[in-house]
Amino acid sequence: MNILVVGTVAFDAIETPFGKTDKIIGGAATYISLAASYFVKPINIISVIGDDFPSEDLLRFKNMGLNLDGLQIKKNEKSFFWSGKYRNDMNTRDTLKTELNVLADFNPIVPEKLKDCDYLMLGNLTPSVQQKVISQLIKRPKLIVMDTMNFWMDTAKEELLKVIAQVDVLTINDEEARQLSGDFSLVSAAKKILGMGPRFLVIKKGEHGALLFHKNDIFYAPALPLEEVFDPTGAGDTFAGGFIGYLAKKNDITFENMKRALIYGSALASFCVEKFGPEKLFDLSDKLITARVSEFINLSQFEMDYFG
Amino acid sequence: MNILVVGTVAFDAIETPFGKTDKIIGGAATYISLAASYFVKPINIISVIGDDFPSEDLLRFKNMGLNLDGLQIKKNEKSFFWSGKYRNDMNTRDTLKTELNVLADFNPIVPEKLKDCDYLMLGNLTPSVQQKVISQLIKRPKLIVMDTMNFWMDTAKEELLKVIAQVDVLTINDEEARQLSGDFSLVSAAKKILGMGPRFLVIKKGEHGALLFHKNDIFYAPALPLEEVFDPTGAGDTFAGGFIGYLAKKNDITFENMKRALIYGSALASFCVEKFGPEKLFDLSDKLITARVSEFINLSQFEMDYFG
Numbered sequence: 183m184n185i186l187v188v189g190t191v192a193f194d195a196i197e198t199p200f201g202k203t204d205k206i207i208g209g210a211a212t213y214i215s216l217a218a219s220y221f222v223k224p225i226n227i228i229s230v231i232g233d234d235f236p237s238e239d240l241l242r243f244k245n246m247g248l249n250l251d252g253l254q255i256k257k258n259e260k261s262f263f264w265s266g267k268y269r270n271d272m273n274t275r276d277t278l279k280t281e282l283n284v285l286a287d288f289n290p291i292v293p294e295k296l297k298d299c300d301y302l303m304l305g306n307l308t309p310s311v312q313q314k315v316i317s318q319l320i321k322r323p324k325l326i327v328m329d330t331m332n333f334w335m336d337t338a339k340e341e342l343l344k345v346i347a348q349v350d351v352l353t354i355n356d357e358e359a360r361q362l363s364g365d366f367s368l369v370s371a372a373k374k375i376l377g378m379g380p381r382f383l384v385i386k387k388g389e390h391g392a393l394l395f396h397k398n399d400i401f402y403a404p405a406l407p408l409e410e411v412f413d414p415t416g417a418g419d420t421f422a423g424g425f426i427g428y429l430a431k432k433n434d435i436t437f438e439n440m441k442r443a444l445i446y447g448s449a450l451a452s453f454c455v456e457k458f459g460p461e462k463l464f465d466l467s468d469k470l471i472t473a474r475v476s477e478f479i480n481l482s483q484f485e486m487d488y489f490g
Numbered sequence: 491m492n493i494l495v496v497g498t499v500a501f502d503a504i505e506t507p508f509g510k511t512d513k514i515i516g517g518a519a520t521y522i523s524l525a526a527s528y529f530v531k532p533i534n535i536i537s538v539i540g541d542d543f544p545s546e547d548l549l550r551f552k553n554m555g556l557n558l559d560g561l562q563i564k565k566n567e568k569s570f571f572w573s574g575k576y577r578n579d580m581n582t583r584d585t586l587k588t589e590l591n592v593l594a595d596f597n598p599i600v601p602e603k604l605k606d607c608d609y610l611m612l613g614n615l616t617p618s619v620q621q622k623v624i625s626q627l628i629k630r631p632k633l634i635v636m637d638t639m640n641f642w643m644d645t646a647k648e649e650l651l652k653v654i655a656q657v658d659v660l661t662i663n664d665e666e667a668r669q670l671s672g673d674f675s676l677v678s679a680a681k682k683i684l685g686m687g688p689r690f691l692v693i694k695k696g697e698h699g700a701l702l703f704h705k706n707d708i709f710y711a712p713a714l715p716l717e718e719v720f721d722p723t724g725a726g727d728t729f730a731g732g733f734i735g736y737l738a739k740k741n742d743i744t745f746e747n748m749k750r751a752l753i754y755g756s757a758l759a760s761f762c763v764e765k766f767g768p769e770k771l772f773d774l775s776d777k778l779i780t781a782r783v784s785e786f787i788n789l790s791q792f793e794m795d796y797f798g
Contacts, residue, residue, distance in 0.1 A: 271674065366579065369717040390698040393715060402789050404710040407701060409677040432795075441792040475794070481710050482790050484749040486783070 183324075183430040186296055187215050188228040188315045189305020189419070190285065191235070191253065195265035196415050196458060198272065206459040207239050209262065210305035210329065213416035215248050216463035217423025217450040218303070220471060221431040223247035226296045228315055230284045232259040242464060251293045256284045272411050273388055292318040301430040304328040304349065305419060309341040316348060325435050327351040327426050328380075329419070332358050347379035350435070353422050355386045368393065369400075382440060384425070386418055394444055396437050403444035404482050406452040406474075413458045417451045420463065424450030449474040491632075491738040494604055495523050496536040496623045497613020497727070498593065499543070499561065503573035504723050504766060506580065514767040515547050517570065518613035518637065521724035523556050524771035525731025525758040526611070528779060529739040531555035534604045536623055538592045540567040550772060559601045564592045580719050581696055600626040609738040612636040612657065613727060617649040624656060633743050635659040635734050636688075637727070640666050655687035658743070661730055663694045676701065677708075690748060692733070694726055702752055704745050711752035712790050714760040714782075721766045725759045728771065732758030757782040 189211030196203045215225040226249045233255055240250060260283040268275045290311050302323040304312040312328065328349040334342045335358065346352055352375065356368060362378075363371035368385055372395035375383050383395040389411075391404040425440075425447035432439055449471060453462045497519030504511045523533040534557045541563055551558060568591040576583045598619055610631040612620040620636065636657040642650045643666065654660055660683065664676060670686075671679035676693055680703035683691050691703040697719070699712040733748075733755035740747055757779060761770045 367717050367719075369715050387698070390695070391712075400715055400789055401792070402699075402712040402715070404699075404712065404790075407677050407708055407710070409675050411675075438793070442794060445792065445794075479794060481708055482712075483792075484709070484753065485746070486750060486753075486787060 183222055183300040183433050184224065184226060185218055185222060185301045185303060185426060185430050186226045186228065186252075186292070186299035186315075186323075187211050187218070187303045187305060187423075188290060188312065189214055189303075189307055190262050191227065191229040191231050192262035192264065193235075194263075194415060194459065195279075196413055197265075197267040198413050199268065199270050200410075200412055201458070203458050205263070207236075208264070208416060208459055210307070210419045212243075213419035213454065213460050213463065214303055214305050214423035214426075215243070216246055216460055217420045217447075217454070218427030218430070219247045220450070220466060220468070221424075221427030221446075224249040226252055226299065228252040228290050228292055228296075230254040230256060230288045230290075232256050232261040232284050235261045246464065249296075252291070252296055254291070259284045266415075268414065272414055275414075290315050290318075300324050300433075301426055302326045303422060303426045304345070305422070306331050309334055309338050309345045312345050313341065316345070324433075325350050325426070325429060327353065327422060329353045329422050330358070332361055335361050343378060349380050351382040351384060352380040353384040353386060353418070353425075355388070355418070359383075359385050372400075384444070386421065388414070388417075392421070392444055392448065394437075394440055396440070399437055401437070401441045401444065403441070403448050404478070405448060406477060406481065408452065408455065411455045414455050416460055417454050420454040420460075421447040421451040423447070445475060445478050446471070449478055491530055491608040491741050492532065492534060493526055493530060493609045493611060493734060493738050494534045494536065494560075494600070494607035494623075494631075495519050495526065495611045495613060495731075496598060496620065497522055497611075497615055498570050499535065499537040499539050500570035500572065501543075502571075502723060502767065503587075504721055505573075505575040506721050507576065507578050508718075508720055509766070511766050513571070515544075516572070516724060516767055518615070518727045521727035521762065521768050521771065522611055522613050522731035522734075523551070524554055524768055525728045525755075525762070526735030526738070527555045528732075528758070528774060528776070529735030529754075532557040534560055534607065536560040536598050536600055536604075538562040538564060538596045538598075540564050540569040540592050543569050554772065557604075560599070560604055562599070567592045574723075576722065580722055583722075598623050598626075608632050608741075609734055610634045611730065611734045612653070613730070614639050617642055617646050617653045620653045621649065624653070632741075633658050633734070633737060635661065635730060637661045637730050638666070640669055643669050651686060657688050659690040659692060660688040661692040661694060661726070661733075663696070663726070667691075667693050692752070694729065696722070696725075700729070700752055700756065702745075702748055704748070707745055709745070709749045709752065711749070711756050712786070713756060714785060714789065716760065716763065719763045722763050724768055725762050728762040728768075729755040729759040731755070753783060753786050754779070757786060
């Protein structure tokens with residue numbers, strides 16, 4: 183099964199209580215694609231960068247099995263840039279700078295060969311760009327997973343709701359679920375959001391794990407308690423990449439398999455935060471991932487004996 | 491196995507976004523004992539009340555299998571009273587009033603017949619009172635579980651640490667674990683706290699579940715996502731009561747059994763929040779509890795197939 187990923191490929195500058203980076207590579211599509219590359223190949227990226235993006239990093243992407251045929255490189259333009267600073271709790275961050283650059287008038291073009299994608303991952307981006315990608319496909323993908331954020335709820339609600347109505351799985355965080363639904367209770371929020379179109383909803387709660395909602399079923403995947411979170415940037419995208427990667431590998435989109443996919447996504451995310459930027463995602467192996475998944479099993483699984 | 495519970499039996503007045511109560515019965519020992527009563531009987535309470543405490547409520551306690559021989563009733567004195575108001579998120583609350591009354595000079599006396607207790611639950615109280623109870627026992631209980639709160643860390647740290655050094659399981663919330671250890675990471679905090687004496691540490695995270703730490707093992711019990719949390723008062727105590735109740739019933743204090751005890755504690759807590767005060771805890775049954783535990787199994791258990 184192939185995966186098409188649309189999202190940003192960009193520069194980030196990050197400051198955490200542990201240190202500070204210069205411009206390093208980042209972007210939703212970067213994290214999603216690297217994480218997914220441990221499950222299926224190729225991962226086809228639809229994105230845009232300027233000619234300031236280092237060619238050696240593009241080579242590293244290719245070596246990871248990412249197909250860059252849908253990555254537009256704009257001459258004499260600059261790549262999207264975000265800089266932010268994490269507070270001491272590592273859960274909240276302040277945006278210091280956002281330079282849209284090439285993203286300002288991004289018109290995604292899906293190459294002919296990539297138009298019959300099996301699994302589509304819509305990374306967090308302008309809903310209209312997400313829509314344009316869906317519209318270019320020659321068949322309905324087996325599964326569409328969509329990530330978004332509060333910014334689009336504030337500025338492009340109508341377009342956002344149109345895209346949400348077309349996807350199978352929506353992934354947002356708890357605050358975004360509350361904002362989108364207007365309900366404080368996540369159970370009530372989930373019911374409303376499932377009524378907007380998606381058959382599945384993943385609510386990401388950062389260090390508190392993630393919830394999967396489908397009809398009346400709920401599954402909870404814990405986050406691994408970590409001694410040190412070095413840099414949370416990209417953890418949500420990495421989670422989504424591991425999630426859709428595992429689903430595509432198994433080509434199984436049942437609720438039971440989504441539970442496992444949530445655990446794999448959480449495992450990949452737990453690696454991501456160990457280093458600045460996406461660096462850790464270049465250095466994993468099936469063996470490391472399996473070992474990490476075992477830690478999740480130890481963390482959350484138990485043998486029940488019955489009461490009475 | 492018998493359980494000895496020390497803690498408050500008191501009045502609360504509670505205000506939540508859903509409503510407001512007059513003085514209703516409450517107190518740590520009340521919630522703990524009612525929850526534990528579904529597992530073993532009798533539950534022996536060490537506490538103190540004034541003669542303003544309704545005799546019909548004492549009768550209801552007795553009907554639930556609570557032994558009140560260690561409950562002092564002070565003539566012409568008033569019971570401990572707390573009132574508080576929950577904010578809209580239901581996770582934070584402001585104390586409106588605290589009247590110590592009988593608690594001000596509480597000198598716990600363990601009746602002779604109760605001095606050979608098997609399982610001891612030290613509910614949140616002045617550390618010196620917790621200490622006095624331990625000191626009166628004729629043998630070391632098989633298991634001592636202790637709950638405490640930030641207030642004692644601020645006002646009686648030295649005495650608190652002495653009691654902590656004598657217990658097997660400490661239950662505190664995440665902010666208290668951070669305060670007690672001085673570490674933000676819960677993993678690092680847990681290591682330090684386990685170094686203070688307890689072999690097991692339970693960190694309660696409210697709607698985000700609870701973590702059990704023992705040596706290098708971690709187990710995570712989720713909280714049940716609820717559509718409505720009516721009144722969170724006593725949820726932590728109810729959790730502790732279900733936890734020690736299940737352990738005593740099975741008379742098994744291995745890490746494996748503690749995992750199950752955490753799930754039972756969480757199940758009892760999920761009932762507690764459905765009504766104001768401890769009311770719901772009078773109306774449960776083995777059948778209801780087993781059904782609720784099944785919901786936790788559905789919520790968190792999965793079949794893993796391996797990667798690669």
